[in-house]
Amino acid sequence: xxIEPFNRLxxxxxxxxxxxxxxxxxxxxKTGRSDNRGIAVVVLDALSRRQWVREExxxxxxxxxxxxxxxxLRFFEEEKLVTRDHRKETAKGAKIFSAAVAATADxxxxxxxxxxxxKLHTHSYCCLDxxxxxxxxxxxxxxxxxxxxxxxxxxxxxQEYVCPNCGKRYNALDALQLISLEDxxxxxxxxxxxxxxxxxxxxxQDVGDGDSNARRQRREKLKDMLQNMEVQLKPLMEQINRxxxxxxxxxxxxxAWEARAHAQRRAENGExxxxxxxxxxxxxxxxxxxxxxxxxxxxxxDFGNEGKGNDVKSEADITGQKILPPWMIKQGMNLTKEQRGxxxxxxxxxxxxxxxxxSDDKKSNAEDNDKAFQDEYFKAYYAALIKRQEExxxxxxxxxxxxxxxxxxxxxxxxxxxxxxxxxxGDANGNYKVNDLNVEADATAEDEDDIDWxxx
Amino acid sequence: xxxxxxxxxxxxxxxxxFGRNLRENLVAKLMKDVEGTCSGQHGFVxxxxxxxxxxxxxxxxxxxxxxxPVKYQCVVFRPFKGEILEAVVTMVNxxxxxxxxxxxxxxxxxxLIPDDMEFQSGDMPNYTTSDxxxxxxxxxxxxxxxxxxxxxxxxxxxxxxxxxxxxxVINDPASV
Numbered sequence: 315x316x317i318e319p320f321n322r323l324x325x326x327x328x329x330x331x332x333x334x335x336x337x338x339x340x341x342x343x344k345t346g347r348s349d350n351r352g353i354a355v356v357v358l359d360a361l362s363r364r365q366w367v368r369e370e371x372x373x374x375x376x377x378x379x380x381x382x383x384x385x386x387l388r389f390f391e392e393e394k395l396v397t398r399d400h401r402k403e404t405a406k407g408a409k410i411f412s413a414a415v416a417a418t419a420d421x422x423x424x425x426x427x428x429x430x431x432x433k434l435h436t437h438s439y440c441c442l443d444x445x446x447x448x449x450x451x452x453x454x455x456x457x458x459x460x461x462x463x464x465x466x467x468x469x470x471x472x473q474e475y476v477c478p479n480c481g482k483r484y485n486a487l488d489a490l491q492l493i494s495l496e497d498x499x500x501x502x503x504x505x506x507x508x509x510x511x512x513x514x515x516x517x518x519q520d521v522g523d524g525d526s527n528a529r530r531q532r533r534e535k536l537k538d539m540l541q542n543m544e545v546q547l548k549p550l551m552e553q554i555n556r557x558x559x560x561x562x563x564x565x566x567x568x569x570a571w572e573a574r575a576h577a578q579r580r581a582e583n584g585e586x587x588x589x590x591x592x593x594x595x596x597x598x599x600x601x602x603x604x605x606x607x608x609x610x611x612x613x614x615x616d617f618g619n620e621g622k623g624n625d626v627k628s629e630a631d632i633t634g635q636k637i638l639p640p641w642m643i644k645q646g647m648n649l650t651k652e653q654r655g656x657x658x659x660x661x662x663x664x665x666x667x668x669x670x671x672x673s674d675d676k677k678s679n680a681e682d683n684d685k686a687f688q689d690e691y692f693k694a695y696y697a698a699l700i701k702r703q704e705e706x707x708x709x710x711x712x713x714x715x716x717x718x719x720x721x722x723x724x725x726x727x728x729x730x731x732x733x734x735x736x737x738x739x740g741d742a743n744g745n746y747k748v749n750d751l752n753v754e755a756d757a758t759a760e761d762e763d764d765i766d767w768x769x770x
Numbered sequence: 771x772x773x774x775x776x777x778x779x780x781x782x783x784x785x786x787x788f789g790r791n792l793r794e795n796l797v798a799k800l801m802k803d804v805e806g807t808c809s810g811q812h813g814f815v816x817x818x819x820x821x822x823x824x825x826x827x828x829x830x831x832x833x834x835x836x837x838x839p840v841k842y843q844c845v846v847f848r849p850f851k852g853e854i855l856e857a858v859v860t861m862v863n864x865x866x867x868x869x870x871x872x873x874x875x876x877x878x879x880x881x882l883i884p885d886d887m888e889f890q891s892g893d894m895p896n897y898t899t900s901d902x903x904x905x906x907x908x909x910x911x912x913x914x915x916x917x918x919x920x921x922x923x924x925x926x927x928x929x930x931x932x933x934x935x936x937x938x939v940i941n942d943p944a945s946v
Contacts, residue, residue, distance in 0.1 A: 471881040472918050472929060473866075489877040491863070498863030498895065511865070511881070710831040762891040 315561045319556055321362040321445045322396075327451045327552045328358040333391065350382065354752075357386050358442075360398065364573050366409060366441040389438050397443045402434040410572060411439070431498040441571075445562035452554055458543060466536040475500055481509035532693045550756075771848055775812065776778070776822055778841045779804065785834045797821060800840055800867065805932045806873070810921040814873040825866025849874050849916055849928050857930075859910045862895040867913060875927055877916060882931035884938070902940050 332354040360376055361367070369387060373380040390396040473486040484492060492500035492509065500509040565571045673718055779800065787795040801818050808814045824839035841862050849855065850872070855878055857869035866879035880889065880897075887897040887906065896907035906912060914937055916929035934939045 473881050475865075486866075486877055486879045486925060487918055489868070489929070490875055490927055491880070493861070493868075494864070498891070500865055511879075610775070 316560065317444075319553065319560055320563055323550075324358055324442060324444075324447060325449065326553050327395075327447065328355045330360065330547060330550050331451075331454065332393075348481070353378070354386055354389070357383065358390070358395070359441045361440065364441075365413075365565050366399075366439050366568050369438040384438070387438075391440075391665075395442065395447050396440050397446075397543045398438055398440045400436055400438045401568070402436050404738045405497070413576065415517070439568050441565055441568070445564065448554070448562060449555060451550065455547065455551065455554070459540070461541040462536055466533060466540060472567050474512040475509040476512045477502035477505060477507045477509055480505045483512070484509060495621065631770055633737075771850055771853060772783075772816070773812070773846050773848065774819065774843065775846060776811075776838060776843050777804075777815075777842055777902070778810065781838045781840050782830070783834045783838060785836070788836070793824065796824065796838060796840065798820045800842060804842075804844070808873065808924055808926055810923045810926065813846045813926065816845040816847050816885075818842050818844045840855060847872060847874070849919055851916055851919055854913060855916060855930070856911060856913050859906060859908055859912060862887055862889075862897065862907055864890060864891070865893075867897070867906060869914065876916065876930045877928070878932060881928075882917070882933050884933050891902045906939055910939055912939050913940050 335354045357372075358374060359380075360372060364372070369383060372378075374382040376383065387396055387398060391398050425507050475484045475488075475492070476485075477484075478501060482504060484500070484502075489500065491503065493505075501507065502509055522582050533601070560615045566574070681762055780797055780798055781803070783792070783796055783799065787799075795816060797818075800821075804815050805813065807867055820843040822843060824841075825839035827836040827838045833896045836863055848906075855871040855876070856873040857874075859867050860875075861868040864880070864883075866877060866883065869876045869878065875891050883906075884899075887904070888900065890896050890898050894907050896905050898905045912931050915934055916928045916930050918929045920927045
């Protein structure tokens with residue numbers, strides 16, 4: 315975004331159109347001293363060297379009275395060359411701007427600390443609107459040329475008529491109402507005076523009496539004017555053409571510009587803690603709408619977050635409570651700048667050191683758990699086994715008591731077989747804890763199975 | 771420029787027209803009322819070409835008149851700035867001349883008449899070139915360009931120019 319061609323355009327336009335603009339009212343007598351022609355050019359030139367500027371500062375720089383400057387700027391605002399912004403702000407808010415200025419104008423440090431007044435002052439800021447200036451100048455040139463050409467060719471001009479008696483004005487569109495029945499002239503509606511065609515404003519000395527000679531003279535004059543215009547404004551037109559395809563420098567609104575200036579400075583200086591208070595008061599400093607630069611402030615917030623993230627990480631490393639998974643650390647590495655690389659590496663090392671520990675722990679824990687589980691299982695199993703054996707013993711006892719009924723009912727042959735076998739296995743029972751006298755063959759048979767289990 | 775458009779109008783019909791040919795009466799009255807009128811928005815209504823539909827009549831309290839909303843197709847003529855028209859000169863004076871293109875009145879001021887044409891007063895005021903080959907007088911036909919229109923609610927007035935290529939007299943009344 316080169317600003318130089320546009321500045322040249324501004325300077326040319328200033329000299330072409332605003333050279334003899336005086337901002338004094340017409341009622342004031344024009345003495346040599348109060349003649350302030352040329353101020354407009356000076357102000358525009360000064361603005362072309364700045365971006366957004368507080369009008370007070372500009373007045374101070376130009377050694378102008380702020381009122382005079384303001385009048386000039388208001389004129390330019392009406393001419394659409396300059397955008398202005400007014401806002402109520404505290405001294406703090408003004409400091410924000412100063413900081414922004416410092417960020418753009420390198421070396422030129424505005425350090426206006428001090429009076430922290432809560433009182434709000436309305437400050438005005440102004441800035442050249444290059445895109446609009448381009449359009450305005452182009453339109454102006456177009457209008458000038460069109461006016462002259464139309465006059466020259468008498469094309470598309472609505473003839474105006476004026477009543478010499480009462481000064482009432484008509485144009486050709488009123489012609490139907492103006493024709494009188496008596497003669498061939500137009501007559502005034504109110505005083506019935508004979509209307510005369512109004513002469514062109516550009517060639518005022520030939521009163522438009524329709525004389526062909528006068529007309530010819532006027533044509534000559536218009537042609538001269540058109541030629542002069544083409545010659546004198548040639549540099550300006552060339553500059554317009556040069557600028558045509560360039561993107562106009564855009565500073566945005568005052569807030570956006572400030573926010574951007576802040577961001578830029580932060581990017582240059584890295585993280586400066588000095589800016590933090592102003593940043594925190596950013597939203598509070600001025601009562602305007604904070605919405606447009608929300609995105610920009612977000613960027614600043616991101617810086618803060620990153621820093622905080624570091625802190626958190628380092629804390630986690632120190633305490634060792636939170637062990638970051640490796641993927642997270644990687645991501646952090648990508649985001650950080652060079653200066654934070656060491657911290658990151660440390661963090662990574664810590665993390666990698668911690669991670670194996672964790673995994674080992676986990677593994678051993680898992681193994682332990684497995685062991686414990688198995689032990690637990692074995693214990694429970696043995697307990698259950700013993701219990702069952704006891705139960706079986708009890709059951710067999712019961713069975714033994716009910717042996718009669720069992721026999722009567724004629725249970726499964728196996729049972730009977732067991733019964734028969736019982737005395738055989740009866741001796742074996744003595745080996746077991748269950749020293750019940752009524753141990754039955756059934757139980758012993760099962761016990762044998764159990765023993766097999768145990769052995770396995 | 772001519773347009774063929776659909777317009778709507780509420781027609782008040784006297785009770786004496788009620789009967790078999792109510793519709794014919796209604797259309798006849800519509801034509802009488804509308805044709806030749808001028809509205810600023812649409813221009814001059816040249817002719818009604820058809821009836822789109824006739825809505826339900828509403829009897830007015832007290833009078834017995836019935837109002838019908840009628841939609842009708844019509845041809846309108848609306849002059850525009852920059853349009854080229856052919857017109858008949860109606861009056862010539864020192865200030866210029868007036869011409870008519872159908873219903874539209876057009877004034878051409880003497881500034882917008884080519885510089886080589888001079889006003890000649892007399893019995894038959896006219897603008898004549900120095901060699902007398904071209905003459906603009908009453909009943910001449912001219913081709914002109916509209917450079918301005920004044921559109922009122924019920925009236926359209928134009929100013930025109932003949933100071934351009936291919937504009938000016940398109941027939942010679944003297945030879946007719």
